[in-house]
Amino acid sequence: MKHLIIGAGAVGTATGVWLRANCQEVIFCDIKPEILKNLQIKGFSVTLDFKKVKADIYWICTAEWNTEKVLCDLSKSCKDPTVVIRSTMPPGSTIALSKKYGVKHLAHIPEFLRQKTAIADIFDKDRVIIGTSDEKTKLKLKKVFNSVTVPIIYTDSTTSELIKYAANCWLAMQISYWNEIKKLSDKFKSNPQMVANAACLDRRISKYGTAMIGEPYAGFCFPKDMDALIKSFEDNGLDPILLKAVKKVNKLIKKEKMGKE
Numbered sequence: 001m002k003h004l005i006i007g008a009g010a011v012g013t014a015t016g017v018w019l020r021a022n023c024q025e026v027i028f029c030d031i032k033p034e035i036l037k038n039l040q041i042k043g044f045s046v047t048l049d050f051k052k053v054k055a056d057i058y059w060i061c062t063a064e065w066n067t068e069k070v071l072c073d074l075s076k077s078c079k080d081p082t083v084v085i086r087s088t089m090p091p092g093s094t095i096a097l098s099k100k101y102g103v104k105h106l107a108h109i110p111e112f113l114r115q116k117t118a119i120a121d122i123f124d125k126d127r128v129i130i131g132t133s134d135e136k137t138k139l140k141l142k143k144v145f146n147s148v149t150v151p152i153i154y155t156d157s158t159t160s161e162l163i164k165y166a167a168n169c170w171l172a173m174q175i176s177y178w179n180e181i182k183k184l185s186d187k188f189k190s191n192p193q194m195v196a197n198a199a200c201l202d203r204r205i206s207k208y209g210t211a212m213i214g215e216p217y218a219g220f221c222f223p224k225d226m227d228a229l230i231k232s233f234e235d236n237g238l239d240p241i242l243l244k245a246v247k248k249v250n251k252l253i254k255k256e257k258m259g260k261e
Contacts, residue, residue, distance in 0.1 A: 001025065001144065004047075004055035006070055008035045011086055011111045012061030014118035016044065021123075022147055027053055051077035057140065061086045068097060075101040082137055086111050088164050088225060090232050094131065094157035107132035107141060108157040110164035115220065128152045131160025165232070168225040169243060174209035175217040176249040182213050216254040223250075 001024055005016040008030035016026045016039075028039050029050040036046040047053055051073055058078070060070050064087040074081050082105040085094055094108040108131040113121040128148055132138050133156050145152055155163075178196055185192035196210040217223070226247055233240035 001056040001140075002027070002054075003057050003059060004029060004050055004053050005059045005061055006030075006050050007060065007062035007066075008032075008039060009061065010115050010118040011113060012059070013039070014113055014122040015059055015061055015086060015111070017119055018122045019144070020044070022144075024144065027055065029053070050074070054078070056082065057144070058083045059086060060084065064088055067093075071097055071101055071103060071106075075103050081105065082140055083107070084109050084141070088168075088221070088228075089161045090228055091158050091161045091165070093161060098157075105134050105137045105140075106157070107134070107137050108160045109141075110160055112164075112167060125150055129160045129163050130154050131157035131163075133157070165225055165229045168221055169229050169246070171208055172217045172222040172226055172250070173242070173246045174206060175212050175215070175222075176246045176253075178209045178213050179216070179253045180249055214253070214257075216250045216257065218254075226250075 003016070003019050003024050003026050005012045005019075005026060005028045008016070008028045012028065012030070016028055020026045027045040027047055028036060029047050030036055031048070033048065036048065040046050050058070050070075058074055058081050060067055060083060062070055067085060067087045067089065071083065071085075074083060081103065083103055085106070085108045088110065089108060094106060098104070098106045110129055110131075111122075112125065112127075125148075127150050128145055130138065130141055130145070130152065132141070132154075138154060178192070181195060182192040185195055192213050193210070196213060199205055200207045200210060226243065230240050230243050230247065233243070
């Protein structure tokens with residue numbers, strides 16, 4: 001199959017590299033010529049205009065605020081395209097966009113990649129989440145992922161959107177949790193790292209966040225995803241008490257850290 005990757009950042013590049021490693025034809029598209037030049041040097045086909053390329057599957061790997069424009073353009077330039085959104089989308093967005101632009105063969109496949117190690121992560125994934133209610137799209141994607149040995153979860157796109165937010169905000173919550181434990185440890189002059197390390201010997205407790213005690217969660221994804229999930233709750237008349245507390249803890253840790261610098 002021929003795959004067009006729209007957006008050749010960390011997620012798009014990792015997606016394309018994985019697809020080619022699994023014997024798929026890959027073409028990259030990006031608005032930055034320098035990114036495409038580097039991919040060309042590595043032997044990939046590239047284009048500056050995705051509207052001129054005919055592909056079996058179009059992968060939208062742009063920032064979420066550019067996703068709708070790309071899908072709109074695809075709906076105008078391609079006849080009945082199969083599209084995969086990899087962007088982190090608020091719950092219900094993929095279904096809404098499908099209806100708005102008449103794109104029937106649409107799926108949401110969230111990524112769980114770290115910015116600095118995206119390519120290594122995509123070859124060492126824990127699971128694949130495929131969110132689509134369209135059987136034709138599901139069958140096509142089954143062929144793409146037929147070599148995958150980790151669990152593949154097929155669900156609707158709204159559930160896949162929620163899975164992505166739930167995962168990222170859980171990780172952010174763990175960072176805030178250990179920062180709360182540090183405050184009490186400091187009061188008793190205990191070693192917060194020893195508390196965390198010993199607690200995590202319990203197999204039920206993840207070690208994630210214990211290496212960041214005293215540091216706020218930062219970067220690109222966690223803050224924006226926390227804000228987006230909180231907004232999704234509030235837009236639906238719900239009060240995300242725990243999520244707002246996590247954000248408050250992180251804000252205080254960031255303020256304390258800035259005060260020490």
